[in-house]
Amino acid sequence: MTRCRRLVPALCAVAAGLALIQPLTAQQPPSPAQTNPLPTTTAPNPPADPDKSAAPAPQQAIVPPPAGQAAQPADPTRPPLVAKPAEPGDVDEVTLPAKPAAILTGKATWEEAVQNLRKAFAQIEADLAKMGLKPAGRPLAVFTKTEDSGFEFDAMIPVAAAPGSPPAMEDGLRFGTTPSGKALRFAHRGSYEGIDGTYETLTAYLDAKDIVVQDKFMEEYVTDLKDGADDGLDVNIYALLK
Numbered sequence: 001m002t003r004c005r006r007l008v009p010a011l012c013a014v015a016a017g018l019a020l021i022q023p024l025t026a027q028q029p030p031s032p033a034q035t036n037p038l039p040t041t042t043a044p045n046p047p048a049d050p051d052k053s054a055a056p057a058p059q060q061a062i063v064p065p066p067a068g069q070a071a072q073p074a075d076p077t078r079p080p081l082v083a084k085p086a087e088p089g090d091v092d093e094v095t096l097p098a099k100p101a102a103i104l105t106g107k108a109t110w111e112e113a114v115q116n117l118r119k120a121f122a123q124i125e126a127d128l129a130k131m132g133l134k135p136a137g138r139p140l141a142v143f144t145k146t147e148d149s150g151f152e153f154d155a156m157i158p159v160a161a162a163p164g165s166p167p168a169m170e171d172g173l174r175f176g177t178t179p180s181g182k183a184l185r186f187a188h189r190g191s192y193e194g195i196d197g198t199y200e201t202l203t204a205y206l207d208a209k210d211i212v213v214q215d216k217f218m219e220e221y222v223t224d225l226k227d228g229a230d231d232g233l234d235v236n237i238y239a240l241l242k
Contacts, residue, residue, distance in 0.1 A: 086187035120155035
């Protein structure tokens with residue numbers, strides 16, 4: 001897998017830039033993303049046709065996730081950043097709130113991504129418990145630097161309020177706020193091992209629409225990140241707009 005595809009062109013110009021540009025040249029047939037871009041929740045609904053059935057056309061029907069891939073019920077005490085759930089196949093333009101969060105910086109290889117992210121989230125929750133604080137949102141991973149061999153990240157867990165004078169933690173835990181502002185939300189349903197396919201769709205959509213985003217992506221784990229093969233995983237991927 002080329003995990004470098006998680007980057008916007010500015011971060012992955014050599015490894016992914018040519019792969020993204022080539023399908024859009026005049027010498028190649030248009031890509032599916034150009035001729036049939038993903039629907040967005042912000043697009044107006046087409047006018048109703050009284051001569052046709054109210055049932056959606058086959059190509060417009062939303063296919064539910066296969067059995068075993070349905071999202072688990074969310075913990076009401078730990079809501080996601082956006083209350084309205086994401087729908088597979090849709091691209092939502094959302095406004096992310098700035099929430100106080102406990103943050104731990106780390107790095108990992110792509111092969112050890114799930115293991116290291118889980119370890120970081122567990123460490124944050126252990127530190128919060130020592131301070132008498134409870135998580136108030138879903139775990140987040142902001143990818144601050146990525147390359148073929150691995151990545152650097154900020155693991156975040158929102159809290160109701162940051163402590164006024166937090167104790168110094170040996171692991172480097174700090175408090176800040178989650179990324180905020182306008183963003184595009186893409187839903188990934190299925191194993192983490194298959195998340196590159198969603199990033200490829202995301203990248204093709206941004207390229208086809210000529211949308212400029214910040215040089216980082218954020219993942220929000222609506223269901224617990226258990227292992228790379230868990231088909232019940234539900235992840236919101238946010239592309240932060242410039």
